[in-house]
Amino acid sequence: MPAATTTAHQASSDGSQQPIDPRWRATPGRLISRGSPGERLVLIVLLVLLGLLIVVPVAMMFYGAVRTAPIGDDARFTTHAIQQVYTTVPYLRSLGGTLLLALVVATLATGIGSIFAWLMHRTDMPGRRWLEILVMSPLFLSPFVGAVAWITLAAPRSGIINVAARQLFGSEGTLLNIMTIRGIVFVLTLYYVPYAMLFMSASLKNMDPSLEEASYINGAGEWYTLRSVTFPLARPAMTASFFFIGVLAMGVFSVPGILGAQLDFTPLAVLIQRSAGSYPSDYATAAALGTMLFLFTIVGVWLYRRSLRRSSRYVTVTARGFRPRRTSLGRLRYLGSFACLLYGLLAVVLPYSALSLVSLTPYVMTDLTRIEFTLDNITNVLGTRGILEALQNTLIVAVLSSAACVLLGLVTAYVVHRNRTSGRGLLEYLGTMPIAIPGIVFATGIVWTYIRTPLYATLATLVLAFTASYLPHTLRLTGNGLLQIDPVLEEASIVNGASRTHTLRRITLPLSKPALLSGWILVFIFTVREINTAILLISPRSNILSVLTWDLVQDGRIANGAVVGIFQTLLLIGGVAVARFVFKVKLSSV
Amino acid sequence: MWSTLRTMALVSAAVLVVACGSDEEPTDTTGGTGAEEASGEPDASPEPDEGEAASETGEGPPADLIAAAQQEGEVMVYTAIGAQVVDEWGRSFEEKYGIPVLTNRPGAAAATHEAWAQETEAGQHFADVVIHSLPLLFKEAEEKGWLAEHTPSEIDSYPAELTLPDKLFPLMAALNAHAWNTDHVTEEERQMLREQGQDALRDPRFRDRIAITAADAGGSQLAEYHHVINVLEDEYGWEFMQDLAAQNPVIYDSTVPMGQALVQGEFPVVFALGTTVVANEVLQGAPVEWGYRDDPSAGLFFIAASANAPNSAASRLFLDWALSLEGQQALVNINQGFSSHSEWVDERPIAALDWYEPFSGQVYLEWAFDESVLDDAVTDMHPRWNELFGR
Numbered sequence: 001m002p003a004a005t006t007t008a009h010q011a012s013s014d015g016s017q018q019p020i021d022p023r024w025r026a027t028p029g030r031l032i033s034r035g036s037p038g039e040r041l042v043l044i045v046l047l048v049l050l051g052l053l054i055v056v057p058v059a060m061m062f063y064g065a066v067r068t069a070p071i072g073d074d075a076r077f078t079t080h081a082i083q084q085v086y087t088t089v090p091y092l093r094s095l096g097g098t099l100l101l102a103l104v105v106a107t108l109a110t111g112i113g114s115i116f117a118w119l120m121h122r123t124d125m126p127g128r129r130w131l132e133i134l135v136m137s138p139l140f141l142s143p144f145v146g147a148v149a150w151i152t153l154a155a156p157r158s159g160i161i162n163v164a165a166r167q168l169f170g171s172e173g174t175l176l177n178i179m180t181i182r183g184i185v186f187v188l189t190l191y192y193v194p195y196a197m198l199f200m201s202a203s204l205k206n207m208d209p210s211l212e213e214a215s216y217i218n219g220a221g222e223w224y225t226l227r228s229v230t231f232p233l234a235r236p237a238m239t240a241s242f243f244f245i246g247v248l249a250m251g252v253f254s255v256p257g258i259l260g261a262q263l264d265f266t267p268l269a270v271l272i273q274r275s276a277g278s279y280p281s282d283y284a285t286a287a288a289l290g291t292m293l294f295l296f297t298i299v300g301v302w303l304y305r306r307s308l309r310r311s312s313r314y315v316t317v318t319a320r321g322f323r324p325r326r327t328s329l330g331r332l333r334y335l336g337s338f339a340c341l342l343y344g345l346l347a348v349v350l351p352y353s354a355l356s357l358v359s360l361t362p363y364v365m366t367d368l369t370r371i372e373f374t375l376d377n378i379t380n381v382l383g384t385r386g387i388l389e390a391l392q393n394t395l396i397v398a399v400l401s402s403a404a405c406v407l408l409g410l411v412t413a414y415v416v417h418r419n420r421t422s423g424r425g426l427l428e429y430l431g432t433m434p435i436a437i438p439g440i441v442f443a444t445g446i447v448w449t450y451i452r453t454p455l456y457a458t459l460a461t462l463v464l465a466f467t468a469s470y471l472p473h474t475l476r477l478t479g480n481g482l483l484q485i486d487p488v489l490e491e492a493s494i495v496n497g498a499s500r501t502h503t504l505r506r507i508t509l510p511l512s513k514p515a516l517l518s519g520w521i522l523v524f525i526f527t528v529r530e531i532n533t534a535i536l537l538i539s540p541r542s543n544i545l546s547v548l549t550w551d552l553v554q555d556g557r558i559a560n561g562a563v564v565g566i567f568q569t570l571l572l573i574g575g576v577a578v579a580r581f582v583f584k585v586k587l588s589s590v
Numbered sequence: 591m592w593s594t595l596r597t598m599a600l601v602s603a604a605v606l607v608v609a610c611g612s613d614e615e616p617t618d619t620t621g622g623t624g625a626e627e628a629s630g631e632p633d634a635s636p637e638p639d640e641g642e643a644a645s646e647t648g649e650g651p652p653a654d655l656i657a658a659a660q661q662e663g664e665v666m667v668y669t670a671i672g673a674q675v676v677d678e679w680g681r682s683f684e685e686k687y688g689i690p691v692l693t694n695r696p697g698a699a700a701a702t703h704e705a706w707a708q709e710t711e712a713g714q715h716f717a718d719v720v721i722h723s724l725p726l727l728f729k730e731a732e733e734k735g736w737l738a739e740h741t742p743s744e745i746d747s748y749p750a751e752l753t754l755p756d757k758l759f760p761l762m763a764a765l766n767a768h769a770w771n772t773d774h775v776t777e778e779e780r781q782m783l784r785e786q787g788q789d790a791l792r793d794p795r796f797r798d799r800i801a802i803t804a805a806d807a808g809g810s811q812l813a814e815y816h817h818v819i820n821v822l823e824d825e826y827g828w829e830f831m832q833d834l835a836a837q838n839p840v841i842y843d844s845t846v847p848m849g850q851a852l853v854q855g856e857f858p859v860v861f862a863l864g865t866t867v868v869a870n871e872v873l874q875g876a877p878v879e880w881g882y883r884d885d886p887s888a889g890l891f892f893i894a895a896s897a898n899a900p901n902s903a904a905s906r907l908f909l910d911w912a913l914s915l916e917g918q919q920a921l922v923n924i925n926q927g928f929s930s931h932s933e934w935v936d937e938r939p940i941a942a943l944d945w946y947e948p949f950s951g952q953v954y955l956e957w958a959f960d961e962s963v964l965d966d967a968v969t970d971m972h973p974r975w976n977e978l979f980g981r
Contacts, residue, residue, distance in 0.1 A: 151854075157774070158855035261801075261842050274843060276701070283704075362874035364854045372875070385677050385692075451712040540666055540694035540716065551695055555672035556846045556867050 043421050046412055050430040053468040057445030058294065058437060064287035064448060081284035085292055095292060097265040098250055101185065106246035108189045110238055113196020116340060120197075121204040122230065123327045125336040134344040136194050140572040141351065142529035142546060143191040144254035145565040148553060149351035150187055151258065152358055152366060154178035160354065160366045167369065184259050188249055190347040195248070196241045202480065203237035204230075212325060222327045236307050243304035244435065247297045251438025254531055254550075268293045269438055269532075276444070283444075290441035297436035305432055352569070359562040377559040386543060387564070394528055394544040394571065397459055401466035402523040406516055408467060409474025414508075416475075417482045431475040434468050439532025442469060447536050457539030465537055466527050473526070474519035481515025482508070521579040528572050545571070650743050651910040658903035659689055665904040666692045670702040670722035671762070671891060675925045682920040683911050689904055698844060699723045699808050703731075706896070710736055715898040718905035719912075721761060723809035723889045725958045728758050731894075738895035740906040742913040747932040752890070752955060759913055762921055763888040763928040763953060764866040766814040769880035774858035783859065784881055784947075788826075791861060792833040800839040801848050801857040805967070805975040810845065810889025814862045816963050817887040817954045819971060828974075834861065835978050853878055864889050869926035869940050885951035888928065890958055928953070 066077055085091045119125045120132050138146070153159050154176040165175040177183060211233065215225040253269035260270060268289055275286035329336060358364055360373045381387060409431070415421070416428045434442065446465050450456045455464070485508065493503040509516075531546045538547045545568045552561035659665075665683075669676045673695040680691025696705035699722035706717050707727075722728075731737055737757040745759070752760040768788045772780060782790040791800060805815045818826045840857065842848035849867035852860045853876045865880055872878050893912055899905040911917045918929040919937075926940040940946060957963045975981075 155851070155854065155856045157857070158851075257843075258847075261840055261847070276704075363871040363876045364850065366854055380674075384674065385690075447708070451708060451714060456712070456714050457709075457716060540692050551673055554697070554844070554846055555674060555695075556850055556871075557672070557674060558850055560674070 039415070039419050039421050042411070043415055043419070043423050043427060046415060046427055047423065047430070049408070050412075050427065050471075053464060053471075054430060054433055054437075057442055057449045057468075058433075059445075060448040061287050061290050061294070061441055061445040064283060064444070065291050067284060067287075078284065081282070081288040082291075085285060085288040091271070091289070091292070094266055094268050094271055095296070098268045098293075099296065101181070101188075101256075101267060102246040102249040104185055105188045105192060105249040106242045108185065109192035109245050110196045110241045112189070112343070113193045113241065114200045114234070114238055116193065116343070117197050117200030117204055118226075118230075119336045119340065121201060122226075123329050123333065123336065125329060125333045125340075127337050127340075131337060131340040131344075134348065135197060135340055137344065138191050138347040139194045139525050140529070140569050140576070141191070141348070142254075142531060142549075142565075142568070143187065143252065144258065144531050144546075145355070145529075145549060145561075145568075146191055146347075146351050147187050147255045147258040148558065148561065148565070149354040149358075150178045150183070152354040152364060152558075153350055154183070155366075158366050160357075160368065163366050164368060167367075179259050179261060181263060184256050184263075187255050187259065188252065190343075192245045192248065193343065193347070195245055199237050199241035199244070200234060203234050206484065207233055209325065216325065226327065239307035240304050243300050243307060247300040247304065247435050250293060250297050250300070251441070252532065253438075253440055269440060272438075272440055287444065290438070290444065293438055293441060294436060297438070298433070301432055301436040304435070305429070352566075355562045355565055358559050359566060361559060364558050377563050381560050381563040381567075384560075387548070389541070390543045390545050390548045391567070391571070393459060393542055394546070394568075397462045397466065397544060398524045398527040398575070400459075400463045401470070401527045402520045404463060404467045405470050405474045405523045406478070406519045409471055409519060410478045410512070410516060412471070413475055413478040413482055414504075417479055428475070432472045434470075435472045437469075439469065439530070440536065443533045443536040446533075457542060459542045461537050462534060462542060462544070465533050466523070466530065469530075469533055470523045470526055473522055477515045477519040477522070478512060481512045485511045517579065517583050521576060521583075524575050524579075525572055528568060528575065650914070651907055655903055655907055655910075656687060659901070659907040660687065662689075662901040662904045664690050664692055665718045665901055665908045666694065666716055667719045667721060667908070668694050668696065668702055668706050668717040669720075670695065670697070670699040671925065675921075676721070678924050679917075679921050683908060683917070686911070686916075687907065689907070691908065700727075703727045707731065707736075710896075710898060715896070715900055717896050718899040718901045719893060719895055719908050721891055721893045723764075723891045725758070725809075725890070725892050726961060726964055728892055728894055729754065729959065732757050736897050738897045738899060738902065738905065740895055740909055742910045744910075744914050744931070747915070748913070748930055752930060752958065758892050758894045759909070760930045761891045761893040761912060762918075762925075763890050763930065763955070764810060764864040764925075765882060765886045765888045765928060765949075765953065766810060767863055767865050767880040767882050767886065768859065768861045769852055769863045769865070769868070769878055770859045771852055771855050771857075772877040772879055774855050779858075780879070784879075784945075787881055787883060788830075788861060791837065791859065792830075794837075796859055797837045799858045800834070800837050800861060801842060801851055801859075802834065802839045802861045803842050803845045803848055803863075804979075804981065806972045807842075807844055808889070810864045810887075811862055812963065812967055813887040813889055813954065813957050815971065815975065816957055816967065819975075820966070821954065822883075828978075831975065831978060835980075839979075841979055841981060866925045866927045872943070873926075873939055879945045881947065882949040883951075884949060885954055886949050887954045887957075890955055891927075 065082055066079060116135050120128050120135075125131070151159070153161050156162060156174045156177040156179060159176065159178065162175050166172065178186070207230070212225055212229050215229045216222075220228070251269055253267070253273050256263070256267045257270045257273060260266065266274070272286045272289045272293070275282045275289065357371075359377050360375070362372060362374050362376065365371050412427060412431050416424045416431075437445075443465060446461065447456075450461055450464075455461050489511070490503050490507050493507050494500070498506070529546055531550050534544055534547050535550060538544060545564055549561045549564045549568065552558075552564060667676055667680070673693045676691070676693045676695075680693065684690050694705075694717070696702045702720070702722045703724055706720050709716060710731075720728075728737070732754050737754070739756045741756050742759065745753075748760060768783065768791060770780065770783050775783070779790075779795065782793065790796070803811050805811055819828060819831060839861070842851070845862070845864045845867050848857075848860055849863055849871075851857050852863070853868055853871045855877075863880065868876065868878055893909060895902075895905040895909045912921070913931070915931055915933050918931045918934055921927065922929050922934075922938055926938050928936075936948070941948070
């Protein structure tokens with residue numbers, strides 16, 4: 001019998017049967033509202049809000065691509081930049097190279113991250129608890145600062161590792177060359193592995209173990225079960241991770257900008273920055289390149305969302321607890337630990353050691369036998385006007401952006417997953433779209449959107465930009481959190497006479513707490529280390545630590561930049577420590 | 591759950607209060623001058639003594655300008671020169687007049703000008719003073735009425751051909767040179783580079799060991815490549831560029847990372863280096879030396895006060911001080927650039943180093959206001975250069 005023709009009843013306190021509000025129509029596994037006027041209003045408000053936050057800056061970018069200047073009375077329309085970018089070989093070659101770079105980085109990061117996630121959550125590898133923290137630690141270091149550190153370590157002629165190797169082995173060759181396409185792939189992969197681990201950890205932790213148990217019961221071994229059951233179940237999450245990282249890799253300019261001086265091709269994001277920053281500036285070309293990048297990354301986002309939807313089919317939505325079986329690796333478990341330690345060495349220990357060394361030398365000295373130490377860089381930085389303000393601004397922006405992002409993500413996710421109002425799909429798409437917009441491109445659109453408003457050059461602009469940029473992450477986390485809540489729990493509340501608001505307050509939100517806190521800490525981390533978006537949006541009175549680091553490096557003050565980079569990391573660690581020990585958020589649960 | 595949410599809400603609210611409390615005064619989008627809207631609160635900064643004494647004797651800026659500037663309380667400088675350099679330089683101004691100098695560096699010269707230009711077009715006025723190395727862009731700004739008018743008290747000490755009268759003034763020159771890392775060249779190579787100058791870069795032994803900046807990287811590069819290719823066509827010209835390209839150099843988008851690569855020893859030799867980029871490291875002991883042509887080119891940094899400055903008096907006072915001999919000495923002693931002030935004597939620490947050799951001729955600065963130089967660069971030199979070097 002169709003559910004719509006059934007009038008459900010609930011027991012009232014006197015034992016009589018009272019009809020349930022017909023707007024609450026129970027469907028298998030889900031309690032969804034058909035859409036009251038209030039819910040439709042909320043949806044419309046959200047669509048308008050996301051439109052202002054996201055669509056308008058993107059539209060300004062497309063507008064800038066067909067203008068001779070972004071603003072000003074002298075500007076006129078032109079299609080020259082669009083024609084050049086979309087039809088000439090150098091730009092198309094750059095597009096091809098960018099796609100290939102993103103493909104390789106996404107494949108490697110997803111593969112390595114998947115292996116690590118499996119080792120952590122499905123095996124008896126020793127030291128899992130601490131190794132998981134180590135493997136997630138690169139989230140604390142911006143890829144840009146990591147690239148600066150790796151130049152110090154592995155520049156072909158002067159890198160610390162190469163100089164030391166020549167001195168030790170008496171050779172003239174180069175052991176490691178970071179300033180190649182392989183070097184760029186290496187650095188990007190190192191810093192995107194934690195993203196892949198986040199996706200895969202969530203998938204493995206939420207996977208229904210009964211399917212694997214069934215395989216064991218029927219006599220299959222652990223490796224067969226891994227190949228035939230676990231891997232296929234995890235494949236949608238791997239695909240989602242692949243496309244997510246691919247989109248990020250397409251839009252990053254800081255790492256290839258630093259390491260790519262000797263490349264045969266220039267990634268699109270670097271071309272954008274170069275077009276805007278060269279003399280004479282060419283903002284139309286920069287905007288046109290931005291549109292090209294956007295059109296490709298939006299396809300990547302569509303594929304990412306499809307994969308994410310497929311992966312959620314295998315999520316266990318239950319109020320019952322479960323513990324998956326761990327594979328015994330035998331002696332190989334030490335190999336797993338070694339692999340994690342090696343990754344930690346490359347992604348964390350070596351770069352931070354290099355940064356610390358650079359911060360304590362008068363100039364960049366890479367011959368360890370002739371090193372001289374000084375505290376001048378630290379005292380210079382501490383004495384720099386604006387350093388305390390930058391620290392304060394960073395904290396303010398990070399806290400407010402995180403809060404705004406979590407709140408907006410929660411409301412959006414609730415409307416998407418708990419209402420049946422039409423238009424939810426568009427809302428979800430809008431909420432995910434910022435992933436497709438490279439930071440520097442989005443920032444350009446934001447500048448042109450807000451430059452004539454009182455919000456320009458204020459911390460508010462940064463908060464708006466970061467909220468929009470990181471909404472997809474909180475949308476994903478809060479959405480997953482809602483999906484994991486067994487609807488039976490909310491139904492029980494409704495059936496017993498509780499209002500929807502009461503149910504939200506007493507059932508849904510408390511159960512969503514881990515997701516909310518995870519989203520908060522993730523956005524906090526991203527905001528503190530963000531450069532790509534922030535670099536165009538800061539002003540004299542709204543400077544933040546990450547851009548200060550960039551400015552110092554661009555000024556040639558590498559040592560001072562290293563000091564600020566370390567300060568930034570300490571701030572991140574402080575934030576994560578507060579989340580871990582005050583709010584009990586596990587880093588691995590983000 | 592609710593206690594946690596309450597805690598987080600309280601934290602966010604506290605942060606919001608701090609953020610609102612730290613916000614500066616609302617942006618004046620009406621184009622009013624800072625002097626007209628200056629606060630009536632007396633300035634708590636130390637009373638100046640040199641400035642007032644100078645004005646009483648008729649030297650230096652007038653006393654009423656100083657008083658008005660102190661009333662305004664700060665000056666915002668948009669600069670393409672390193673922010674730390676201007677920060678350190680500005681402390682001298684603050685010590686003298688009690689007016690703090692705030693700095694903003696949107697990026698290199700083009701980015702600095704674009705940030706200021708976009709804000710001005712949009713009616714957002716933050717910059718009091720603007721410093722960058724693209725005089726033609728300043729000329730455009732002057733035609734749009736964006737430059738304030740002020741006659742610096744020591745204007746007679748500057749060559750008139752380097753100014754837009756009462757609007758734009760030369761602040762500092764960063765000379766271009768070829769440079770080398772002494773730890774990564776032999777003594778013979780070092781002598782070659784010192785004695786033969788940039789001609790030494792043609793030697794096959796330097797193949798795969800040279801870094802250069804791109805011709806379209808900025809004003810300094812425009813000056814250097816135009817000088818070498820067009821002005822010194824008989825001596826160097828495109829033939830030199832072809833020889834340089836044959837050495838398979840690595841090309842940087844900016845002189846700064848190239849300078850850092852030189853200091854680190856990644857490239858033994860570089861061409862088209864703005865020497866102020868590495869001067870600080872050299873004074874710290876970095877093993878870098880450089881050599882000038884007899885008539886070197888230079889990136890020339892200019893300074894102007896914004897006609898829409900929120901702190902109009904402070905902007906003009908800073909301009910006045912920046913162009914005084916005192917201000918010039920303070921700047922070039924920090925970043926080791928060259929002053930155009932007629933009374934400036936080179937007492938920079940860099941000039942005292944054993945290896946340093948001053949140039950013998952004249953600095954090439956004629957490119958600064960010559961529009962045909964930029965036109966030629968855009969239509970011919972840049973595309974041809976990029977093709978030659980495979981960019």
